[in-house]
Amino acid sequence: MQETESIDEYILQHIDAESDYLKALYRDTHVKLLRPRMASGHLQGRMLKMFVEMIRPRQILEIGTYSGYSALCLAEGLQAGGMLHTFEINDEQEDFTRPWLENSPFTDKIRFYIGDALELVPDLGITFDLAFIDGDKRKYIEYYEMTLAHLSDGGYIIADNTLWDGHVLEQPRNTDAQTIGIKAFNDLLAGDERVEKVILPLRDGLTIIRKK
Ligand SMILES: C[S@@+](CC[C@H](N)C(=O)[O-])C[C@H]1O[C@@H](n2cnc3c(N)ncnc32)[C@H](O)[C@@H]1O
Numbered sequence: 001m002q003e004t005e006s007i008d009e010y011i012l013q014h015i016d017a018e019s020d021y022l023k024a025l026y027r028d029t030h031v032k033l034l035r036p037r038m039a040s041g042h043l044q045g046r047m048l049k050m051f052v053e054m055i056r057p058r059q060i061l062e063i064g065t066y067s068g069y070s071a072l073c074l075a076e077g078l079q080a081g082g083m084l085h086t087f088e089i090n091d092e093q094e095d096f097t098r099p100w101l102e103n104s105p106f107t108d109k110i111r112f113y114i115g116d117a118l119e120l121v122p123d124l125g126i127t128f129d130l131a132f133i134d135g136d137k138r139k140y141i142e143y144y145e146m147t148l149a150h151l152s153d154g155g156y157i158i159a160d161n162t163l164w165d166g167h168v169l170e171q172p173r174n175t176d177a178q179t180i181g182i183k184a185f186n187d188l189l190a191g192d193e194r195v196e197k198v199i200l201p202l203r204d205g206l207t208i209i210r211k212k
Pocket residue numbers: 038039040063064065066067068069070071087088089090093115116117118134135136139
């Protein structure tokens with residue numbers, strides 16, 4: 001464990017720093033919100049930005065805004081004219097998150113929606129080039145099918161938490177709907193010929209999916 005912590009520290013000292021704004025958001029998330037571990041942090045945030053710079057999407061979808069940390073990193077990587085559409089189902093989150101998004105340097109590149117992405121996204125009529133799936137672990141298959149239907153050919157999906165702290169190796173209890181959901185998603189993807197996929201063992205597992 002000691003060794004893992006040292007490597008994590010080493011990595012953070014040798015990659016791009018997060019901005020003071022993101023540092024402050026991360027701190028505020030931990031002070032004011034329940035379940036702050038849900039927020040992306042320094043490493044994952046820099047990686048999301050890098051993915052956006054590599055893929056150069058015009059339209060990005062995010063399912064699960066929470067405090068807005070990953071949204072700001074995705075928006076930071078967007079080229080001029082690009083737009084991030086980020087969805088949060090919990091309306092109690094709005095008072096915290098909206099000011100953080102609107103006071104950021106990337107506010108013009110972000111549309112923040114309160115509501116269920118599964119209901120709202122199909123009505124937008126937008127074709128996305130990149131999607132970040134980070135909502136309710138029980139619904140990953142539903143998010144995936146909905147997103148795939150609104151994704152450009154050659155577009156990418158990044159799904160977070162797909163190793164679920166190693167629980168994917170276990171036989172889940174009937175009541176452990178989140179582990180059951182993630183395992184079902186991983187099993188579906190493994191045999192899905194519509195896409196290419198790799199799993200990165202970063203943080204809690206990130207699956208990178210490319211629509212053929
Ligand atoms: C893990 S947190 C997101 C963390 C954030 N993406 C980050 O990396 O900083 C998951 C969020 O998804 C939201 N959520 C769950 N189901 C959703 C849905 N169907 N549509 C939109 N948001 C949803 C939850 O309320 C929660 O705030």
